[in-house]
Amino acid sequence: MSRILLVVSGSVAAYKALELTRLLRKAGHEVSPILTAGGARFVTKEALAGISGARVHDDLWAAEAEIGHIRLARWPDLVVVAPASANMIARMANGLADDLASTVLLATRAPVLVAPAMNPAMWAHPATQANMAALRARGVAVAGPEEGAMAEPESGPGRLVEPATLAATIGAMLADGPLKGRHVIVTSGPTQEAIDPVRYIANRSSGKQGHAIAAALAALGARVTLVSGPVAQPDPAGVTVRRIESAREMLAAVQAALPADAAIFAAAVADFRPEAAPTQKIKKEPGAPPPEIRLALNPDILATVAQHATLRPRLVVGFAAETETVVQHATAKRLRKGCDWIVANDVSGDVMGGAENAVHLVTEAGVEDWPRLPKEEVARRLAARVAEALG
Template sequence: MADLTGKRILLGVSGGIAAYKSADLVRRLGDAGADVRVVMTAGAQEFVRPLTFQAVSGNPVHTSLLDPDAEAAMGHIELARWADAVLIAPASADVIARLAHGHADDLLTTLCLATEAPLAIAPAMNRVMWAHPATQANVALLVERNATVLGPGAGDQACGEVGSGRMLEPLELVAGLTTLFPARSLAGEHVVLTAGPTREAIDPVRYISNRSSGRMGFALAAAAARAGARVTLVSGPVALPTPPGVERVDVESAAQMHDAVMARIADCTIFIACAAVADYRVATPADAKIKKNDADMALALVRNPDILADVAGGAQAPFTVGFAAETNDMQANAEGKRRRKGLDMIAANWVGRPGSGFDAEDNALEVSWDGGSVALGPSPKTRLAEALLEVVEQRLRDKQSQEKA
């Protein structure tokens, strides 16, 4: 039986006679362990009433983009963030066309633009509509953007014709939906990650920090949890929600981050140092706010503890992955860091360039290890995290095999 335990599925129902099957689909998704929320288009409500989906899902049904009660809290954005996956079943020719061309003229299409969750569509339409070049071009465009197409099936259609265009049966869609989630390949592993910036106090008001948003580290933590690992995320100050299933430890300074990591590293099997940790701190922070008196001011700085080197140099070191944010000579600098600190792997990226690195939704990584390398991205950090973890998992298994040989 398909397993969607704990997955949050946003089911979009568009207009078409196949909408009657979607009520059973909600039940089947629930049987697989999923938590389901339903969004209906105006056309869908002409075939099935919202009350039906509320009854089978046990949750309110969402139908309007401009719902005053929901929009007081930006309800459509909350739904978009809530979902682990979006499934549109049935997906009519009209909704496929609007998705392909980036429309946001109702709740469902707006959600699809606003979510970072994977999207799956289950086409359902007349065979001629399905075969039309416009429909095929729209589907191809969605596939290029990493949407998953489930179906359609072939057979008798409500219009009396026979051919491709039938929506897949609910159990087939549940099985297809499981492919959107990675296998629990890290089950039994304890992954410790660092994320975000650190802050080094100058006085009670000011501090030294950097531009890290924490998005990459949080995406990695979420991906590791989905892959079945026990995940501990040691985070500097960021405005990000804790990923589901992740233990979060909030710190501020590099010293605090060092202490938090070292206290949790004993049973760790994978350590990923994604945080942008300050190399230096103020030797003696002022107890009171420093007043603007002199034309110049000098701060004495001292080195912070090296978290990554201390973890990699431990007696029973975990598989250790470092990050290198570089503005020049990226590969040479990253490889030097990997060798100097004895890391199993390092992921390097450019910073200070538009569209990548700090304060960006997308990124690209050059990942290297002893004897190999791979380029990942550019892609959204959520997808980049999945790809990087696949490389980490493969290299970990290779290292374990070599140690047993």
């Protein structure tokens, strides 16, 4: 049984902390809540105490007198801040310590997971994004936020991750496994490069292989950040998902997720994008020739991370989707990009969108030819190799 310190801060989504607590206790974890003054505006101490079966801590000085905030900070295996308001995130990023929650967060040696919840405009504000970047750089894990309807009559990114998903994320972080304590970034799916507001350039990638890899890594105890293009695949349990559309957005999301122990680039990133995308739909004019679309190169995400001067992960794995001379192209790509491994496959058949894959693992030591396998089994084999490589 793991010990979880749950910090509930001031957000309308605080009511979801009750369901999260129930799910965590059902999974066998011990939950000790800290309720901030803002959180107490939305949920009561009595409700949290009843569902957690534990005393709710809410006063720095009372805690100092009875158990001590340092003892409380040393108690958990994991600290979860859910919901994490914009104010709480700012306090964490700047090291404030003037109430019980912020003092414990500054003093704890346990891993910390934050689940942001706020208005979309507050989430998008440069100050919030800078604070989030600071927390990620310190190794704080992040779950969400999700996109959807808010308490206000508007919609956008800022919703708290649903309790069941958050409970699965917490379970994966606490799971024993060869990748426990490791952070791995995985990219998955296609990118969409806008031609105009309604059209785009894309490819046939379904995201099945990338999502399976993320799930397999989480099952081995890794903290996984999945950067995904538009796909119909469900989010893997216990994985933090960042949704993007374009290659430039994918690069930004990957860079924001660094540092990491390993990065696996399974996404089928478009090599090119339209040089300019009109803000209005391109119209088909009778008798006129088709419009000319000039293309520009997209950023090379794999090479950018593999050759990063300061934040290069220990293990960088690329994918090579080829239709001919697969191994030769993949071998050249590994050297050209500067990555450690390349997972190469022939996509001339039904691989994109299919349930199976036959890959070649290209490393400095040589080439391993894997048989045709379900994509989930390919993912498990690759995750096991990653665990072996990271020791």
